[in-house]
Amino acid sequence: MEKIAIIDMGSNSIRFVALQIADNGAYSFLYQEKEAIRLGHGLSVSGELSDAGMERALTCLKVYKHMMDVGDIHNCLAVATAAVRNAKNGAAFLQRINAETGITMEVITGEREAYLGYLGVINTINAQDFVLFDLGGASVELSLVRGGKVEKAVSVPIGAVTLTERFNTSTDPGETALTACREYIMEELEDVAYIAGTGLPLIGIGGTARTFAKMDQRATGYELQKIHNYILSYDNFMELARTLTNTPATERKKIPGLSADRADLILAGTAVIEALFEMTGSSEMIISGCGLREGLFFEYYAALNQADSPCFDDILDASIANYLKTVPGMNPAHIRQVTRISELLFDLLQPLHGYGPKEKRLLVTAAKMHDVGKVINYYDHARHSAFIIGHAPLYGLTQMEQINASFIAGFHHGISRRTMRAYRYGTMPSEDDWTMIRRLSTLLALAEASDLTYEQLVENIEMTYAENVVVLVITVTPGATYNAAEYEMSQLLKQFKKEFGATLLLVWK
Numbered sequence: 001m002e003k004i005a006i007i008d009m010g011s012n013s014i015r016f017v018a019l020q021i022a023d024n025g026a027y028s029f030l031y032q033e034k035e036a037i038r039l040g041h042g043l044s045v046s047g048e049l050s051d052a053g054m055e056r057a058l059t060c061l062k063v064y065k066h067m068m069d070v071g072d073i074h075n076c077l078a079v080a081t082a083a084v085r086n087a088k089n090g091a092a093f094l095q096r097i098n099a100e101t102g103i104t105m106e107v108i109t110g111e112r113e114a115y116l117g118y119l120g121v122i123n124t125i126n127a128q129d130f131v132l133f134d135l136g137g138a139s140v141e142l143s144l145v146r147g148g149k150v151e152k153a154v155s156v157p158i159g160a161v162t163l164t165e166r167f168n169t170s171t172d173p174g175e176t177a178l179t180a181c182r183e184y185i186m187e188e189l190e191d192v193a194y195i196a197g198t199g200l201p202l203i204g205i206g207g208t209a210r211t212f213a214k215m216d217q218r219a220t221g222y223e224l225q226k227i228h229n230y231i232l233s234y235d236n237f238m239e240l241a242r243t244l245t246n247t248p249a250t251e252r253k254k255i256p257g258l259s260a261d262r263a264d265l266i267l268a269g270t271a272v273i274e275a276l277f278e279m280t281g282s283s284e285m286i287i288s289g290c291g292l293r294e295g296l297f298f299e300y301y302a303a304l305n306q307a308d309s310p311c312f313d314d315i316l317d318a319s320i321a322n323y324l325k326t327v328p329g330m331n332p333a334h335i336r337q338v339t340r341i342s343e344l345l346f347d348l349l350q351p352l353h354g355y356g357p358k359e360k361r362l363l364v365t366a367a368k369m370h371d372v373g374k375v376i377n378y379y380d381h382a383r384h385s386a387f388i389i390g391h392a393p394l395y396g397l398t399q400m401e402q403i404n405a406s407f408i409a410g411f412h413h414g415i416s417r418r419t420m421r422a423y424r425y426g427t428m429p430s431e432d433d434w435t436m437i438r439r440l441s442t443l444l445a446l447a448e449a450s451d452l453t454y455e456q457l458v459e460n461i462e463m464t465y466a467e468n469v470v471v472l473v474i475t476v477t478p479g480a481t482y483n484a485a486e487y488e489m490s491q492l493l494k495q496f497k498k499e500f501g502a503t504l505l506l507v508w509k
Contacts, residue, residue: 004019006018202282216230
């Protein structure tokens, strides 16, 4: 087992994460910490890091070093971004950090910062064409991504902290100051004309983007409190932007979802995102909870495994495989069999259900993860699996798709209202979603029943369909005893007829 720490020291905040890589190659997070240190405060005026900001950073770094010592973590990837990069005393501060904590910190270029943010996103969000921005305290990194590859990337020296100081937008700036701020931002963005008019989705990294996700979730009553891969429409963004602009500073902190340590910076950050919406013509912003730190890790992990690229070929498959490796007691042969039979039934019954690749991907996800709830308790493990799937670090699905997959798995022992009552997200799927969930969960239940004894005895299934009768001809391993599987599958005949409107007959040979 290997442990690794990652430190990201930005202009506004400092973040620390600790991860472990098990002997089987599975990685998982152990700890994370974030503090607002305002390291870049005053930088735009003095050109130097302030004594107070450096002391706040050092206090955090000493705590992180202690945690690494206690956790027996010897490998640390520590980077500093725009504030240290631009400060006249930045190099001297890094020397002091090393002398007082033993942590060696690297100043990275804006281009590398953009690349690491791209790695964090491309490995965790299923998107191939987008405009990526990472808005920090002293700069914004912008990348145009097409076909999953970065075409152009640049760092622009406008950030939430530096803009707030330059235009004094921390309290009630007035329309004149806000207009001057917006005009300045547009001038600074003239060199990134290649993003203009693309119409591609924005993907946002950073505290400002995350704050807008939280505010929108609170404003709309969104039930799932999860930021990563949350989709915010342009209209909702503009409504929130108007609310922020028109709310006095004394009342701004009371806006649901807006934290106190972000309230004084939010107007400047809003102006940057508004400018990016205007330039690109985007209709939505996808918020990424993964960025530079995850990018650093994926780069390290790829090198450790001698991979050709730090980008996974299939991020959903990779994240499921990684998660299953972290769960004790899983039966890989059973999982493979249930997944195979689920896919086979999906393909055979496609004329009845009419679903395509997206729905099949949900079924496969549910099949691979259907038993993870056993780590909590064998009894009612389908219900536990539903909760875990809904919250596990699975990448490549939208938030709603992940919820739908969780319900498919939650019903793999039969459709139960107990799962819906126990799982708070039952109102999120639409009526069409629920029809799909019930049908695909029926297929998963049949696949699970076919391997009731964990012997993988079903070799193949063929189907005939006529006069509203489905006949499944099930071929088993020669000499196999299939009585238990036959009985278990027969318990699902009524459910099948209810969901598909057809009679199901099982023929064993």
